[in-house]
Amino acid sequence: MSNATKSQSDLHDGHCDPPEPSASVHTDDIPTIAIQEAQTETGSHVSNEEKPPPLPPRPMRGESSRQPNSVGPTVLRSPHSTVRPPLQATATTAVSRTDIHTQSYQDGSRETYAASKQSSPPPTSWGGWSSIRRLKSQEASDSASIRSFAPTLGTRGDVESLLGGFSAQEQTSGWYIFDAQLKETGLQQDDASEHDRLLEDFDQEFEELDAVNPEDNTEEKLLARWQAKRKHFLILSSAGKPIYNRHGDDNLISGYIGIIQTIISFYEGAQDQLKGFTAGEARFVVMSQGPLYLVAISKLGESDSQLRVQLEALYMQILSTLTLPNLTHLFSNRPSTDLRRPLQGTEPLLSALADSFTRGSVPTLFSALECLKIRKSHREVINNTLLQERCESLLYGLVVAGGRLVSVVRPRRHSLHPSDLRLIFNMLFEAEGVKAGGGENWIPLCLPGFNKNGYLYMYVSFLGVEEGDDQREDAQASRHDDVAVLLISANKESFYDLRTMRDAVVEELEKNGSMAIIQTAIRNGRFAATDIVPGTVLHHFVYKSRPNVQFVMPSYEPHFPNSLARRRLLSLYHALHASAHAKNAHLKVLHCIGRSSVSLAWITPSFELYCVAGSSASRNALAQSANKVVQWARREEERIFIIGGAVF
Numbered sequence: 057m058s059n060a061t062k063s064q065s066d067l068h069d070g071h072c073d074p075p076e077p078s079a080s081v082h083t084d085d086i087p088t089i090a091i092q093e094a095q096t097e098t099g100s101h102v103s104n105e106e107k108p109p110p111l112p113p114r115p116m117r118g119e120s121s122r123q124p125n126s127v128g129p130t131v132l133r134s135p136h137s138t139v140r141p142p143l144q145a146t147a148t149t150a151v152s153r154t155d156i157h158t159q160s161y162q163d164g165s166r167e168t169y170a171a172s173k174q175s176s177p178p179p180t181s182w183g184g185w186s187s188i189r190r191l192k193s194q195e196a197s198d199s200a201s202i203r204s205f206a207p208t209l210g211t212r213g214d215v216e217s218l219l220g221g222f223s224a225q226e227q228t229s230g231w232y233i234f235d236a237q238l239k240e241t242g243l244q245q246d247d248a249s250e251h252d253r254l255l256e257d258f259d260q261e262f263e264e265l266d267a268v269n270p271e272d273n274t275e276e277k278l279l280a281r282w283q284a285k286r287k288h289f290l291i292l293s294s295a296g297k298p299i300y301n302r303h304g305d306d307n308l309i310s311g312y313i314g315i316i317q318t319i320i321s322f323y324e325g326a327q328d329q330l331k332g333f334t335a336g337e338a339r340f341v342v343m344s345q346g347p348l349y350l351v352a353i354s355k356l357g358e359s360d361s362q363l364r365v366q367l368e369a370l371y372m373q374i375l376s377t378l379t380l381p382n383l384t385h386l387f388s389n390r391p392s393t394d395l396r397r398p399l400q401g402t403e404p405l406l407s408a409l410a411d412s413f414t415r416g417s418v419p420t421l422f423s424a425l426e427c428l429k430i431r432k433s434h435r436e437v438i439n440n441t442l443l444q445e446r447c448e449s450l451l452y453g454l455v456v457a458g459g460r461l462v463s464v465v466r467p468r469r470h471s472l473h474p475s476d477l478r479l480i481f482n483m484l485f486e487a488e489g490v491k492a493g494g495g496e497n498w499i500p501l502c503l504p505g506f507n508k509n510g511y512l513y514m515y516v517s518f519l520g521v522e523e524g525d526d527q528r529e530d531a532q533a534s535r536h537d538d539v540a541v542l543l544i545s546a547n548k549e550s551f552y553d554l555r556t557m558r559d560a561v562v563e564e565l566e567k568n569g570s571m572a573i574i575q576t577a578i579r580n581g582r583f584a585a586t587d588i589v590p591g592t593v594l595h596h597f598v599y600k601s602r603p604n605v606q607f608v609m610p611s612y613e614p615h616f617p618n619s620l621a622r623r624r625l626l627s628l629y630h631a632l633h634a635s636a637h638a639k640n641a642h643l644k645v646l647h648c649i650g651r652s653s654v655s656l657a658w659i660t661p662s663f664e665l666y667c668v669a670g671s672s673a674s675r676n677a678l679a680q681s682a683n684k685v686v687q688w689a690r691r692e693e694e695r696i697f698i699i700g701g702a703v704f
Contacts, residue, residue, distance in 0.1 A: 258620045261286055262411055265304045278308055287414045288353040289370060289406075292317060295392045299348070300370075300403065302410045316342075320349055332360050343367045347387035348374070348395075356414075357627055359634035362421065366413045369420060369475065372504045373409055376479050377402050380508040408486035415619060416626025419481075421633060422600050422664070424607040425474050428460040430577050432694040438463040438570050439702035445560040446704060449550035451512065453557075454542040457578050459485045462539075464701040473505025474605050480514070484540060490516060498551050515543040515554040519562060519571070537578050539571075582611040589684045593677045595653070596625060597667035599689045601697055608689065608696040625668065632657045632666050647675060656682055663689070 265278055282304045290309075291300040296317040298306045306313075320342060323330035332341040341352045341363040350371055352363040375383065378398060386393045412420070419425060442453045442465040452472060453465035459481045466472065483499075484490055490497050497516040502508060519539045541561060543554040565571045585594045588610070595615040600607040616622045628650075636646050636657040646657040654673050658665040665686060669678050689696065 258286075258623060261414060265308070275308070278304065282308060286355045287410075288351075289367070289410045289413075290316065290351040290353070291370065291374075292349050292351075293387070293391075293393070293395060294347050294349060297392060297394055299395045299399070300406055302407060316340075316351055317349070320344075332363075339363070341367065343371070345371050346384060347391065348383075356623075356630075358630050361637070362630055362634060365420060365423070366410075369409060369413075369478065370406060372475055372479060373402070373406055373482075374399065375504045375508050376502045379502045379510060380504075404487045405483060409482050412482065412486055416623050416629075418598060418607065418609065418626070418629070419474070419478055421626070421629060422598065422607050423474060424600050424605050425477055426460045426608065427606055427696060427698050428457050428462045428574070428577050429583070429608070429692075429696050430462070430573060434570065434573050435463060435698070437568055438565065438574075439465065441561055441564045441568070441570065443702050443704060445557050445564065447550070447553045447557045449545045449547045449553050450543060450557065451546055452542075452544040453561075454544075455574070456481070456484070456540045456542060457574055458537055458539075461698060462574060464698060466701060466703055468703045470506070473503070476503040476505040479503070480542065484516065484542075485538070495519075496555075500548065511548075513545050513548050513550065515545075515551060515558065517541045517558050517562075539574055539578070582609070584613070585610045588688045589681050592681045592684070593669040593673035594667050594681045594685070595669055597665065597682075597685055598629065599685060600664040601689075601693070602662055602664060604697045604699065606697045628653065628655055628668060629666055636664075647678075654678060658682055658686075 265281055285303050287302075289300070289302045290298075290313065292298050292313055296314060298310070298313050301309055301313075320330050329344065330342050332339065334340070337355045339354050339358070339360070341354075341360050343350045343352075343364055348371065350367040352367050354363055378386075382398075386395065386398065438455060442455070442463060446453065446465065450465070451467065451470075453463075455462040455464075461477070464472065479501075483501075490499070495518040497514075499514045499516060500511045501514060502511050506512070517540065519541065541558050543557060545554060562571075565574075585592055585597065596610060596612065598607055598609045612622055612625075616625050632646060632648065632655055635641065636643050636659050643657070644659055646659075648655045648657075650671065652671050653668050654671060654675075655666070655668045656678050663686065665682055667678070667682055667685065669681070693699070
């Protein structure tokens with residue numbers, strides 16, 4: 057028999073087509089034993105007319121091409137050569153089960169090879185680079201990635217099924233093999249280095265850009281610096297008038313504002329409201345509030361819902377200055393109204409709020425407040441002092457220490473919305489304007505969560521701060537050490553009544569020792585995670601009491617000492633929160649394994665717990681520490697939270 061035959065099980069992938077007449081077939085390189093076995097099996101059953109044609113030689117790797125045949129199916133053409141090129145695989149003539157091995161991949165394809173000393177099987181942990189080449193030849197989409205076709209990176213078991221968007225960070229034995237091969241080829245990029253790239257020179261994010269000067273030809277440089285910012289907030293009117301932008305002046309970004317306004321108007325004309333889109337590494341989220349468009353542009357990986365909460369806070373800041381009726385009236389008379397003039401002087405408040413979102417705002421992310429940790433009995437003494445000295449025009453009374461709530465007095469049927477308190481804290485402790493005016497201020501403002509249609513009047517007194525004392529050396533630290541008394545009234549003529557009440561409250565707090573207790577709690581700072589759970593693997597956590605809309609967290613030290621490390625931590629919390637609260641997620645426990653950390657989110661009707669540990673922490677150790685944190689929070693609930701507050 058002159059031509060080699062092949063069993064039906066070995067004829068696949070189109071390699072059984074007849075060769076072109078000009079193609080020379082060399083069978084000397086094919087193992088002899090395998091050919092004889094194939095002839096023995098088929099010779100007694102197949103006549104000469106039914107014999108399959110001889111197999112064509114395998115083409116050189118990377119030089120194979122398909123050419124249509126006018127008679128039958130496509131055939132594989134090989135280059136003419138006197139010596140047969142090496143085979144890509146030796147499985148075409150092997151018939152013994154011990155000689156054949158088949159590798160199945162996650163994309164449904166298979167690869168067959170023969171076990172021999174010269175050829176080793178592909179790595180069992182993933183499809184190897186050959187699978188990537190195979191996918192490339194099948195014209196995989198541009199969105200295809202290496203990870204998309206690595207079988208070991210698929211979800212496994214009950215833990216990975218909860219990971220949601222974090223499955224890309226999981227580490228398995230197969231991952232380490234995959235990681236090593238990526239490093240060898242130069243395609244590997246570590247998660248930490250990728251995040252470092254995004255947060256490179258993070259402190260420069262808050263540097264102000266100079267105004268455009270046509271004479272010095274610096275517009276291109278300024279525009280490049282503007283584009284390098286990781287986060288932008290833009291506010292414009294429906295007529296395309298710029299109202300506020302965090303970075304750059306109107307002359308620099310007027311073209312971008314015009315493009316954004318055109319895109320939004322196009323969708324509104326089609327009766328399809330634009331909510332967001334992605335361009336490169338940036339996510340654009342658009343929120344329409346009456347005559348205003350608010351746009352967030354972020355490269356920090358935040359979800360749409362989180363960016364929408366931040367835009368809502370900026371809108372509330374505008375309403376706190378104008379009130380909703382005034383805002384509506386301005387644009388109903390003139391849709392092209394320039395709102396920058398009525399908002400003049402509030403840019404520092406908007407910028408301070410925007411910068412807090414860029415640095416990472418725990419109160420905004422979790423929509424909750426933080427309280428100063430003191431004993432229940434000490435808090436009751438402060439509450440009783442406020443009640444005893446209360447004047448008739450008082451609506452709300454608060455004692456605040458460094459942005460943390462110490463005590464609150466309120467009417468029985470009214471409560472302060474957390475978003476309103478965040479606006480107040482931003483005004484007092486983030487922006488410098490209020491404190492720069494001295495230790496005493498009288499401020500009309502609208503609290504949209506309470507009533508967006510009218511103004512309230514707030515008396516603010518910083519205790520121990522004299523006029524001009526804002527030039528202290530450590531201004532940043534002083535903002536977090538200040539104690540302030542806030543008295544809010546609906547009567548604009550109640551300034552002197554509230555001032556008299558403030559004097560009486562401060563005198564009584566000094567007399568009963570409450571002021572010393574507050575100052576001691578401020579100096580002690582936040583507790584460490586090891587103070588709660590000795591020897592814990594936790595580096596940081598956030599515990600939120602859902603009924604009280606309050607949270608508690610330990611100190612950032614020593615694991616997150618600077619703004620860059622804290623931004624990384626907040627980015628992880630953003631990702632955990634987004635996955636845990638994703639639409640239709642219904643998760644109770646979310647466990648994430650990353651290269652540099654492991655994290656856990658625990659969601660119940662009464663509390664939410666988010667905690668982060670080192671990458672070497674086991675799941676059992678993380679779960680045990682989380683349980684101990686929950687037990688501690690329930691035991692210390694009346695110290696770390698304000699339960700109800702004082703009512704009248």
